[in-house]
Amino acid sequence: MTALLKVFGLNKSFGGVTATDDVNLDVLKGEIHAVIGPNGAGKTTLISQLSGGLKSDSGRVVLAGREITHKPAYARAKLGITRSFQITSLVMGLSVLDNVALAVQAQDGHSFRFLKPARSLTHIRDAAMENLNKVGLRGRADSLTSELSHGEHRQLEIAIALASGAELMLLDEPMAGLGPEESALLVAFLKELKGERTILLIEHDMDAVFALADRISVLVYGRLIATGSPEDIRNNDEVRHAYLGED
Amino acid sequence: MLKLSVVGWVTFVGMVALAILPPVFLWTGHAFYLDLASRLVILAIAAVSLNLILGYGGMVSFGHAAFIGLGAYAVGIPAHHATWGGFEAVASYNGLFHLLLAVGISALFALITGAISLRTKGVYFIMITMAFSQMAFFLFQSLEVYNGDDGLTIDIRSELPMINLDDPLQLYLLSYVSLVGAMILVKIIVNSRFGMVLQGAKGNNERMVTLGYNTYFYRLTAYVISGAMCGYAGFLLGNFTTFISPDMMHWTRSGELMFMVILGGASTAFGAVLGSSTFVLIEEFLSSLTTFWHLPFGLMLIGVVLFIRGGLMGLFKAGGK
Numbered sequence: 001m002t003a004l005l006k007v008f009g010l011n012k013s014f015g016g017v018t019a020t021d022d023v024n025l026d027v028l029k030g031e032i033h034a035v036i037g038p039n040g041a042g043k044t045t046l047i048s049q050l051s052g053g054l055k056s057d058s059g060r061v062v063l064a065g066r067e068i069t070h071k072p073a074y075a076r077a078k079l080g081i082t083r084s085f086q087i088t089s090l091v092m093g094l095s096v097l098d099n100v101a102l103a104v105q106a107q108d109g110h111s112f113r114f115l116k117p118a119r120s121l122t123h124i125r126d127a128a129m130e131n132l133n134k135v136g137l138r139g140r141a142d143s144l145t146s147e148l149s150h151g152e153h154r155q156l157e158i159a160i161a162l163a164s165g166a167e168l169m170l171l172d173e174p175m176a177g178l179g180p181e182e183s184a185l186l187v188a189f190l191k192e193l194k195g196e197r198t199i200l201l202i203e204h205d206m207d208a209v210f211a212l213a214d215r216i217s218v219l220v221y222g223r224l225i226a227t228g229s230p231e232d233i234r235n236n237d238e239v240r241h242a243y244l245g246e247d
Numbered sequence: 248m249l250k251l252s253v254v255g256w257v258t259f260v261g262m263v264a265l266a267i268l269p270p271v272f273l274w275t276g277h278a279f280y281l282d283l284a285s286r287l288v289i290l291a292i293a294a295v296s297l298n299l300i301l302g303y304g305g306m307v308s309f310g311h312a313a314f315i316g317l318g319a320y321a322v323g324i325p326a327h328h329a330t331w332g333g334f335e336a337v338a339s340y341n342g343l344f345h346l347l348l349a350v351g352i353s354a355l356f357a358l359i360t361g362a363i364s365l366r367t368k369g370v371y372f373i374m375i376t377m378a379f380s381q382m383a384f385f386l387f388q389s390l391e392v393y394n395g396d397d398g399l400t401i402d403i404r405s406e407l408p409m410i411n412l413d414d415p416l417q418l419y420l421l422s423y424v425s426l427v428g429a430m431i432l433v434k435i436i437v438n439s440r441f442g443m444v445l446q447g448a449k450g451n452n453e454r455m456v457t458l459g460y461n462t463y464f465y466r467l468t469a470y471v472i473s474g475a476m477c478g479y480a481g482f483l484l485g486n487f488t489t490f491i492s493p494d495m496m497h498w499t500r501s502g503e504l505m506f507m508v509i510l511g512g513a514s515t516a517f518g519a520v521l522g523s524s525t526f527v528l529i530e531e532f533l534s535s536l537t538t539f540w541h542l543p544f545g546l547m548l549i550g551v552v553l554f555i556r557g558g559l560m561g562l563f564k565a566g567g568k
Contacts, residue, residue, distance in 0.1 A: 051457060077459030089457075091450035094443075102447050105440055106459040112468065117438040164458055 004029040004168055004198045005050070005081075010059030012045055012222075019045040021222035023059070027168065032190065032199045034209045037219035038242075043202045044086055046219065047170045050200070051083040052076040063168065077106070082166035084157040086173045086202075092146040096137060096156060099145055100128035103163035131163040132156075135189065151182045158186070168198045175205045187211055210234075218242070253563045258517035261524075262427065269419055281415055287527040288422045289483045294507040294519035295429045296476035301505070302513030303437050304469050305449030309373045310360070310380030311504050314353045314474045316496030318481020320387065321349035323399040323491035330402060342405030342412070346482050353478025354471050356383070361470035365463060377498050387493040398492025405486050412486050422483050426520065429476055434516050436472065445469050510551055512558030521559050 005027040012020045019042040027033045035043055048054035050061060052073030060069045068076055091099055098119075104127045105111060105118070119125065132138050135155040140148060148156065154174060161169045174190075175183045187208050190199065194212075203209050209216065210230050217227040220242045226233060233239055251259060269284035293315055300306040322345045328338035337348070360379040367375055393399050404412040412418045436442050447455045448462040455462050485491050494500070503526065511522020529547070533540035555561050 053453070053457070072461075073456045074459050074461045077457055083457055085454075089451055089454050091447045091454060093450045094446060098443065098447075102443060102455070103458050105443065111440040111444045111460065111465070113440045114436055114442075115439060117435075118440045118443045119438065121440075160454075160458075 002029050003027065004064055005200070006060075006062040007050070008060040008062070010046070010049055010061070011057045012042075012049055012054060013057060018042075018222045020049065020056075020219075023219075023222070023224050025217060025224065025227070027198060027200050028215075029198055030195045031214040032194055032201055032212050034201045034203060034213035034216045035219055036203070036206070036209055036216060041219040042222040043219055044172055045222075047083055047172050047200070047202060051081055051170055053083075077164065077166070080165075080167040081170065082161050082164040082168070083170040084161050084172055084174055086176055088150070088153040088157065090145050090153060090156060090160075092144075094145060095141070096143050096145055096148065097125065097128055097132065097141040099156060100131050100159050100163045101125060103160045104128050104131075104165075107165050128163055131159045134162060135159045136185075150177050151179070154178055154182075154186070158189070162193075162197075166197075168200065170200045170202075172202050173204060174201070175203055175208055183208060254515060254517070254560060257521075257560070257563050261517060261521065265426075265520075265524075266423060269423075270416060273416055278415065281419055283527065283531060285415065285419045285422055285487050286484075287524050288419070288426050289480055289487060290504070290507065290527060291520045291523040292422070292426050292429050292480040292483065293477050293504055294511070294523045295426070295433055295516075296473045296480065297504050298508045298513060298519040299433050299436065299476070300466075300469050300473045301508050302515070302518070303433075303442065303449065304445045304466060306365070306466060306470065307373050307505070308364075308376045308470075308473075309498065309501050309505065310376035310378075311473075311477050312498070312500035313356065313380035313383040313496045314477035315481035315484060315500065316383060316387065316491075316493065317353050317356055318349035318478035318483075319485030319488075319491040319495055320393070320399075320481075321345055321352055321478070322405055322482055322485035323401050324393065326401040326403060326405070327393065327399050340403050340406045342407035342410075345405045346479070349478045349482035349485075350475045353481070354475040357471045357474025358467070361467050361474070365466050365470065377501065380496055380501055381498055384493050384496040384498070387496065396493060398490055398494070401485070401489050401491065404489065405482070418483075418487060422487075425479065425483065429479075430516050430520070432476070436469075441465065441468070506548060510548060510558055512560030515557075515560045515564075518558055518560040525559060 003026040007023055007025040010020055010023040023046060037043055045054065049056045052071060063079055063081060068079060101124050104124045108124060129141060132141055135158050137152060137155050137159060140152060158174060175186060178186065183205060190212055213230055215227060216230055216233045218225050218233060218239050225242060226236050226239050265288065269281045272280035297308060297311045300308060325337045325339045325345060328334040329340050364372055364375045388395050410417050410421055444460050444465045448466060452462055507522035507526045508519050510525060512518030529544065533544055557564060
């Protein structure tokens with residue numbers, strides 16, 4: 001498999017605090033690549049650097065052979081990177097379907113179109129509905145997004161990531177705050193996606209990580225200390241010591 | 248029969264009343280009320296334009312009165328030169344020229360100030376829009392050619408084909424039709440793909456950027472459309488008052504516009520109209536009772552903001568959709 005995303009020597013510090021420290025990473029096309037690490041290891045910072053939300057101090061990011069280091073977030077999204085947020089980030093004042101439709105609409109050329117009512121464009125609404133259906137939110141399509149439960153918000157985040165059509169999905173703790181049943185459903189769902197999309201997954205739920213990931217990278221104090229198969233990581237002494245807390 | 252929501256009915260009844268009542272007042276010899284209605288409807292156009300960016304775009308502009316002033320001066324300056332000579336390039340009574348100038352200058356002012364203001368957020372955006380409008384205010388205050396503070400009185404109104412603006416009823420009807428047009432225009436824009444992006448950026452800008460929208464340019468476009476519409480309201484106001492002064496652009500005027508939008512209920516089509524109507528009527532009523540009318544007026548506005556969610560239109564929304 002070829003690398004879809006290549007990261008070279010990425011750095012970011014906030015004042016004196018180093019959030020990411022010389023991160024080198026390859027994400028292969030079609031894999032689920034998990035990044036694990038203790039709280040404050042710089043996982044979310046890494047995702048923000050990859051999606052363009054944060055400017056890196058140094059280092060390079062290459063997507064499908066294309067240098068995107070200096071591209072702003074909206075341009076990276078157009079090139080096929082999308083992210084979900086650890087803390088739910090949706091347009092609360094619009095309907096559930098509207099939220100997904102905006103992701104579809106973003107793929108459909110520019111939006112400086114002023115005349116036709118957006119909600120009457122069936123090609124956009126249908127595609128949005130299809131993605132809602134995939135995550136099991138079809139019945140909530142017309143609800144106001146703010147009225148949804150936390151679990152449903154997490155599902156909606158996934159539906160939006162799907163609808164954005166992005167080849168590379170950066171998922172920031174998608175299981176956060178979900179009950180065991182909801183988590184299990186989401187794991188099953190992401191498993192089905194395997195091969196279809198490339199996923200960089202940040203997750204604290206180790207059962208989910210070991211069930212899903214093809215490869216795992218371990219981030220500690222901003223440094224990648226190991227990358228390998230779940231089996232390698234489980235047996236890596238340094239990882240056990242630094243992260244899994246076993247002596 | 249028409250199937251309308253409560254909000255729809257309120258809008259329908261309100262707009263029909265605005266179409267019928269003022270002419271009736273005129274014919275029954277109460278010309279003053281037609282005057283009041285004209286001011287109300289023209290300010291409503293400005294409020295509707297502000298609502299596009301404030302209510303739907305989340306851009307709290309504290310400088311919208313600048314556009315009213317620019318629109319009014321686009322009538323006053325050409326008319327002034329046509330009467331007294333000088334500045335041949337613009338000297339004219341031609342209404343279509345005035346209109347084009349009002350909308351064009353306002354759009355340009357919006358483009359330049361918006362391009363800078365929209366790089367900021369929140370309180371900074373509020374302050375910088377106010378600063379730009381105060382710059383326009385002080386500029387016109389310092390222009391001796393146009394009587395500075397004392398303002399311009401125009402003797403001849405804009406000359407339009409088929410419409411005589413010296414006839415108060417015709418001026419009113421033009422303003423009314425313009426208001427309906429402005430409301431429809433905003434409604435169409437808001438429901439379009441552009442409008443969805445605008446509303447999305449209001450609700451969650453980071454999400455929209457992550458989806459691939461360069462929200463800055465969408466916001467700037469909305470800001471320019473809004474400014475141009477407000478400049479059009481200024482064109483009407485200049486012709487209505489025939490007295491144009493820098494005071495039209497003062498930041499307190501911008502504050503009033505903002506209040507009309509919030510009072511009526513931001514992000515509803517009729518809210519801005521209801522807000523400006525309530526504002527103008529109550530101001531008129533209270534100021535006829537006492538010279539200290541600002542105090543009860545202020546208390547009432549505070550009450551509305553504190554106790555009624557979504558402004559006056561919120562009352563009808565709560566009643567059922």
